[in-house]
Amino acid sequence: MDNVRTHYRTHSCGELRMEHVGQSVTLAGFLENFREVGANLGFLVLRDFYGTTQVVAETEEMVKTIKALNKESTVAVTGVVRERDSKNPKLPTGDIEVVPERIEVLGRCRHNELPFQVNRSREADETQRLKYRYLDLRNPEVKNNIILRSQVVAALRASMIDHGFMEITTPILTASSPEGARDYLVPSRKHPGKFYALPQAPQQFKQLLMASGFDKYFQIAPCFRDEDARGDRSPGEFYQLDMEMAFAGQEDVFAVLEDVLPPIFAKFGTYNVASEAPFRRISYLEAMDKYGSDKPDLRIDLTVTDATHVLSGCGFGPFEGNTVKAVVVSGFEGTRKQIDGICNEVEVQSGNKAYWFRYDENGEIVGGISKFVQPIKDAVVSALGLEKGCFVGLTAGKLLTAQKTAGVLRTKLGNFCPNHMDKERYEFCWIVDFPMYEIGEESGELEFCHNPFSMPNGGLEILKKAAAGEVDPLSITAFQYDLVCNGVELSSGAVRNHDPEIMLEAFQLVRLGEDDVKSKFPAMYNAFTYGAPPHAGIAPGVDRMVMLLAGEDSIREIIPFPMNKNAQDLMMGAPSFVTQAQLDELNIVCTKKEEESAE
Template sequence: MTQNRTHTCGELRMEHVGQTVTLAGFLENVREVGQNFAFLVLRDFYGTTQVVIETEDMMNVVNPLNKESTIRVTGVVRERDSKNPKLPTGDIEVVPTEIKVLGRCRHNELPFQINRSREADETARLKYRYLDLRNPAVKQNIILRSNVVAALRASMIDHGFMEITTPILTASSPEGARDYLVPSRKHPGKFYALPQAPQQFKQLLMASGFDKYFQIAPCFRDEDARGDRSPGEFYQLDMEMAFADQEDVFAVLEDVLPPIFAKYGTYNVASSAPFQRIPYLEAMEKYGTDKPDLRIDLTVQDATEVLAGCGFGPFEGNTVKAVPVTNFTATRKQIDKLCADVEVQSGQKAYWFRLDEKGEIVGGIAKFVQPIKDAVIAALNLQPNTFVGLTAGKKLAAQKTAGVLLKQVAALAPEHFDKERYEFCWIVDFPMYEMGEESGELEFCHNPFSMPNGGLEILKQAAAGQVDPLTITAFQYDLVCNGVELSSGAVRNHDPEIMIEAFQLVRLGEDDVKAKFPAMYNAFTYGAPPHAGIAPGVDRMVMLLAGEDSIREIIPFPMNKNAQDLMMGAPSFVEPKQLDELNIVCTKKEEETAE
């Protein structure tokens, strides 16, 4: 192995009995059971081995040591009297002839117990991440991540893709999130930007004549954290194909991902090709979200016609959505909490009633439903012993609230939720445009570089007022797994004329396009091939495979929710001299607070 060890702490077995070996690792624990007699647990990356201290000399070496000191143990392997079948090394132990201290832990108390670090406060875990990562359960997620990345890379190469790295320092461009800016020392007043994604570069590679590109790409976005989104940076399996359409992209990922999910996932069942394709409008209507969890067999039904006039105030003049659930056994207390949780998550109220075993309407808003019981039962095709959750509001609000309600209900209805599997689907036919919530004007809905369904002709009709631009769909698609959006992708708009027409609808002319995207626009004027791509998020993928709820659990050195690296102390103030070199003056500083 190395000069410090002959074997690892997870390697020794009965066949090694009688051999003299050298191990090195962290002193996990020492348990004294008598004078000059103790059991020591030695841990390294590969596992643990029991070391038995039986002499005064060895005890004198061990006694002064704090837990987590690194030591080297040379000794003889022997069979254990009391074997531990739960450990791979549980049949043997090592009797040391020499113990050497390699790195002394100088702290009598640790911030947390290493093997129980996941129970510690997250702030402590992130500040002492190097200790947190010593926990085998935490380390396992990082090992999983490494294995998954290696498998993704190998599979993409097997599919004929070439790995090409793209620049980290680039130009700022409007891609939907805030850029991280890097000041230029040589060009005062100018800034580089860290790439939100390699979007333009990979399209330029297609224009350059490369056929199939991929990389495990770092992306940088100044966004707030979520459970499934890390602030600052993340990684994605970025890919692009020339002379390709939507189905070509689908075929690649449908071949690459299922074997990896089946091999490395917490669940060993994953969707096989072809994945279900669901148009965006259908997904919103049927599931109340464009990220449906197909492990849940519940769907949203429209109840506007039958319930909008029932006399219940919140329903009047609004869209009403229903989520019927058969054999729903939740208590009134659980239902009240469910409705409260829906309101917290969606900002909209949820309502309910039951059709009991006798066919009577009870609970919730029953008094408004009872007079039209037969019509409601027929419209929603209700069976006895069915719970019906309800939402109301403008169409999109009612849909989204119903989507939240559906997930909350499923958590209380195990027979409708087959959790132990990975269910993929494609969400397709996204709207090309939407009305901006803040601007109140037409904006791109998804990706400004996407090809509209209908090409140049549909855009010209929209410009002439013959077609509502909000009805234009694009060759844009999302890959969703278990209710988590893994990726967005699109068939790209590679024609400068179509590109200009698309941007004119959002009040940007040809000069704006040339100014904002000069390289891509100019490259396309030299004749670019049709191309399409996608970029599944590696972090989210590994999070799903590991069965974790927080994305920080699968990142080696994550930031906290406030985009701070507590271990390294980033972001931090810099010296005035550094700012002077960059021609930068700070007009406002965050107040420093004592810890």
């Protein structure tokens, strides 16, 4: 039996300095590059997790040994440290180099051509990056995001413990429940025809912990939702800092996060400036009216103005009978081509058109829909408070459509105008007083707007009035809140409905009776009948938080092994077909199969 080495290195590739000159060392790492200068001279760059070190081959035999290896092979280099003649001040190890006496191949790369250059992997096609993620992660720039993630999670955990929270893990295999997204289902072998579900969030379990007498709970919780991907949301699974507090209300939750998050953003953030506690509180209705979004980017100083009263009757067809919203931008210097580009982006993102005109330096209405505005120039200038040189972006439609489109337009204009956006900062705010109910887009009937377990403002009394037709259910707000940072929703939370009588009344309004509630949420309903404490919680998304801290636009850049936009793991080949024997054991029949991909 071959002897197995127990020590592969005396130092890391980021460790050696001038004080090590003259010492015999052994380094181990990946062969990043080899530059041959002559038959008996070459320079090898050796990289490990901690950094890089230059190794200088000064014999023909050593040059041949290195030349025979493909890049990214792992090797152990034993040699003597010496001072470099030509130092590299950009590298921590740039003052020294190692002259090798022996090079041992530990893991040979058997590919002459790599799918991409490791140190420039971020320039490669994303499909290739995800398929060869283990090579992509060797890129220090990519690796550093994962290191940041680890550090942030450790800091979050330490801070929560310091604030008196207890870390408790909750089940991964649980029951399916209607929580707003599609479940991932897991068939039960022992119970044919029945399925577990992967938790969309530990919502019910953490509330049950409060009913069990635990006071402050948290965990870095994995959550599973069968949702489509987007820039700030990974398909399949994500992680959140899940927390819940007994005998607590909205302000108690706010106080904890306003104490936990600012130091972490200050320490790990790309930007040096962040909101200080207390974060600004903005009601949902104010956010939609003023910013056109329930996750406004407060780094942008632009706001949305209602222009319905002055423009709905101007003769422009899309404005007739609709709500009209305006975004006024001073000092706008965009060209017609740039304006068209912004309007096109708004339409792609919102599905609705944006319109515009300018109030030029001569006091004239020009461009865009100016021919409809010019006849009522004085009224428009007065109503919108225009100054010469202003650009006015416009949206129209039913109230919510006009608001949301204006919100997209505001963001696009803010990003385009450096004088209206201070990008290098973190701006937090709380969005509060969300509607308890909404009309479902597909059903056309009353549905819960956010979390069905939230406490309504007005409690049982307001729900009974809604049931009696005395109050419009759509006017009921809840103790629900979102934490927003730089236009990204970091988390949703709520003061929970811990009273079974209020719970039944709340569900009754969405056509779910007592039997439905007991069958869908048996544990929570029953637990609350034994006397549950008032409780509240929230769950900031860890992935989104790290994305903001790293200054990345895509959430996949801060996840070690992300899926692609189609919820596929190209590296592992998931999802994949299983054998007929496995299906038979689980009593499952496949009625439709995706065609085998050539990839």
